Amino acid sequence: MNNFTFYSPTLFSFGDGEENNTGALVRRFGGTRVLLVTGGGSVRRNGAYDAVTASLEAAGIPFAELSGVQANPRSGKVYEGIDIVRRTGADFLLAVGGGSVIDTAKAIGFGALYKGDFWDFFTGAAKIEKTLPVGVVLTISAAGSEGSDSCVITQERGNLKWGCPKTDVIRPKFAVLDPRFTCSLPAYQTASGAVDMMAHILERYFTNTPDVALTDRLCEALLKTVLDAAPKAIADPNDYAARADLMWAGMLAHNNSCGVGRDQDWASHQIEHELSAFYDCAHGAGLAVVLPAWMEYVLPHDPARLAQFAVRVFGCEMNFADPAETARQGIGRLRSFFRSLGMPTTLEELGAKAEDIPAMAAHRAEKPNGFPFGGFVKIQPADMEAILHLAEGGKQA
């Protein structure tokens, strides 16, 4: 086990109706005047907007509004929000929605206290040292931003999708998680969220750090929970217990509870970013294609660890004479599970083309620190291309 720091100071208020305490939570964490940040219309349709604004009004907290934040949030909304904060004197940011809304609120929070361009914090020209406090009412599972120390914004000048440097300063003060709000998510989005959670766990699970028995077990506990809950939530969108398991698992999958003390991988996420960039696919759908292919590719590096995954998560029988065979069974079971959720598992199903593979690797190579990447196995351009070829339909067992 490596040395580590674990810091998750966010207060989580979880369950049906908890959004009715939003006003009291804003007060508890010092807010007296709020900028409410929202996305499209879903928070108005699912009741979150009405409940939150009623709670703010009941607590006597005035609020201004910034709405229309989109997926893959863009810098324009951040500049707009900073302007509203300065005009209204808001001292608290309240994000109601999913990851994009939260990330926008975080960026407004540190941008509003800075005289220069907020993008300076992303380029490294300035360092985040203070922020307005941020609270969250989460309406989509899996993003993980509700408890995290990071945010990702796309700068419209140059179309740069960048994360700010990770800092504890920007962790939300509180996050309200009401699983009921996720009942209206379409099946594809529910499935994509489940895959993303599993990927967040598996990127931590595949490690070369020895003596990580405890976090292995925690990862496996979360993975088994998602295996159980995701099909239930898709079969019956109003299954509260399944929605609750997914929502809390999504938080635990990304607040590093199950990743402390171990080197992590994150290669599949890096490869998926290229699929998203080329085909604008859902992040979870891209991961459903990449992750099993990546596992096949890295199998020879540590068959025992992949076999452990197969046995403990999917209940495969261990082949003691040939652990790699057990590992392959586990990968097959993972791919079947993704398919059962309605996710693509091949490039073709994603709408991607094998002939673009070299261009995707070349695009990655142009990024700062483009290659190698990955903590479990170092991925070079040829490896990335080979992994994507393993994701071609004809290549799969």
Add this chain to the structure above:
Amino acid sequence: MNNFTFYSPTLFSFGDGEENNTGALVRRFGGTRVLLVTGGGSVRRNGAYDAVTASLEAAGIPFAELSGVQANPRSGKVYEGIDIVRRTGADFLLAVGGGSVIDTAKAIGFGALYKGDFWDFFTGAAKIEKTLPVGVVLTISAAGSEGSDSCVITQERGNLKWGCPKTDVIRPKFAVLDPRFTCSLPAYQTASGAVDMMAHILERYFTNTPDVALTDRLCEALLKTVLDAAPKAIADPNDYAARADLMWAGMLAHNNSCGVGRDQDWASHQIEHELSAFYDCAHGAGLAVVLPAWMEYVLPHDPARLAQFAVRVFGCEMNFADPAETARQGIGRLRSFFRSLGMPTTLEELGAKAEDIPAMAAHRAEKPNGFPFGGFVKIQPADMEAILHLAEGGKQA
């Protein structure tokens, strides 16, 4: 799943040598003048005291000292600490040791900011609303106080061992956990700590709340980790990986990570308190005697849940025709495990006498809210007596 709030704002700094950052952590959380609280000589022998004081000196932080805090910490040391804080102007309490030292520091923290008697907070005559910040360098696993919202002090006037009302205000700002300090613990204390951790998990595991799949899995993950690590730490006291697993599991077992959203039991703890009061036994040793007996007694209430424990934690084969038989196997395995650690599992081995059982139940009955207790099964005096009789040596399978 019940609605819940989860709040664990303590920063955990974990691993070999992390105590060398103590001074920087005190500064990060606003301390400029420290009262250092310690117990007996062990922190001087294991190097914790020297490392912490060197770190404070390197950070230019002056400190006063309160030493000699004993197990089952007493009010005298709290009064003494409050006096030192007032005389020296300390603005930060640093506890170096185990649960008793941390609890003493917590009580000094809120007592020092109050004009009246600090015991008023325990009796309910006053409400804890503010405290001096507390930091921790933990040298013994299992207490859980390093991340908790409670503290237990014995008032020397009247020999009352009471917990203060739980409040987020007193959670430590940071806790340094260096597993190396636990390598010098005697085997009996290591075993007692392991049992205590398992009890902290099992008191949460046995619940009547439906739809708790995720927290069940987390509980099982922690239990399996302790099953694996405790015998290793006893066989080789310097097994760093085993010590690290136990130390982090002890924190997770008691910060409610695995207890959110479910009613909890805590009957075994209540019964054990009487054993401790009558025989001054180690808390973990008393729990090793009570817990399996309690499980036998409550088995008919929910054989399926006890069978789940047997199958998932101990790997017992499920007897689908007779889940109670599987459950009994699991209880037997738990008792065998405790014995393998050198723990007592009968009243006789603990030095307790069956003829004292009615007196223990009567002593409990004298307490405010004495009966019934327990969230899984309501325990009345006759139940408590029956459970203790099941812990007699001759009664066990």
